[in-house]
Amino acid sequence: MDIDLFVQYGPILLCGLLNTVLCWIVGAAGGVALGFVIAVAMYYGPRPLRYVLRGYIEVIRGTPFLIQLFILYYGGPNIGLRLDPVPAGILGLIIYGSPYYAEIFRAGLQAVPRGMIEAGRAMAMSEGTILRRITLPILMVSSVPPLTNFSIILTKETAILSIVTVPELLYQVQTMSAETFAYMEAMFALALFYWGFVEVISWAGRKLELKTNAFLSKELSA
């Protein structure tokens, strides 16, 4: 194993890591936001809207991210959607993640005990107040573990952004190995980077879970 290689390619690799982290953060945050809107719309919205959103979820979940990204980046210009690699990659991650996040929130909404909403109604709260002050906080708490879980899965999907030439980690590592023929080192470094990244996220997720668990009633945390 050639350590000098990593010193030499350090800046490029670091740049790749930063791009990966950036795409992941914006992609995951956007996916969570879009998924949340979809879930709330499916829960409270009219029936036709629910069918449309259900269709969206099924199509996106049923197709590989690779193909979605291809269509978005290379097919986008046909409908006037011309995006640079990084914005295209981020938008792709948002679209790809949104149905999974939507399903997490939908299940969470259904799991909010009916009695807690009825308590709000009996206390003369409006439906809006109940949503804002009761339903959503309970939903957020119960959703932390599955949100962390899918966000971890999403870190590894960022590698696919290399096919639309986003200079993220895999892309840079491929550049390095193409120039130096050090394939083993490159792949080893790559695995190490992702692993470290995932560990940081799951550590943060556990912290958040611990914080929210203090509020959880027994039946919710079960």
Added chain:
Amino acid sequence: MTSENASSVEITALGKYYNSFHALKNINLSIPAGKVTCLIGPSGSGKSTLLRCINFLEEYQEGAVEIDGQVIGLESVGGRKMSARRLREMRRSIGMVFQQFNLWPHMTAQQNVAEALVQVQGLSKAEAARKAAAALQKVGLGDKTESFPNRLSGGQQQRVAIARAVAMEPKLMLFDEPTSALDPELVGEVLTVIKDLASEGMTMVIVTHEMGFAAHVADQVAFLEAGELVSCAPPAEIFRNPSDARIKAFLETYHARNQF
């Protein structure tokens, strides 16, 4: 007690369906202001359903529930549904306590009590907090204001739930089996709190399986079976001298079960 701080409830020809299932059949019941009415009857007889019709948590299809002469949930008897805003206005003077407590798990005891004071009554946070602390003090939980529900015993949770309802200064309190989810040794503390409330003169409707408590605290006892109101009479009459064979049978099963 005057009707200024206690409501009267008039239930006339009330009919309630769950789809095709006829859950309440032609219920006629007067609940006088300032009095305690206990609802008893076998499981599935419609006690909860009737109680939940009183604050329109359940919609009804026939007849009406009137609170101080105003139909709840509908614009008029047999009319269209009333607006959400009007329904909320009527609910502001009706408190409810549930079998499963239904405290909000992400709020402390004090926040649970203060929430509607801020969101519904528009009190300032400080004022609501003060009022919530006082309400908790009154149910013997002055030292638990900062506890989350999952750190409280069932009896304590139910007392927080009672404080939450009472802090709104309702003119009518509805209790749905407030002690049924509690371990036997915790039943007493909750019943004591309810008994104290009864002596303050607000109107109370209590669904209960605690016959001793009903006999002691009720001004009238209503017996339901299979969606029908079989009888409504003073407790002495219902418990000592039941006119109807169905009540007799119910009480016999109750006593037999409590002999073990």
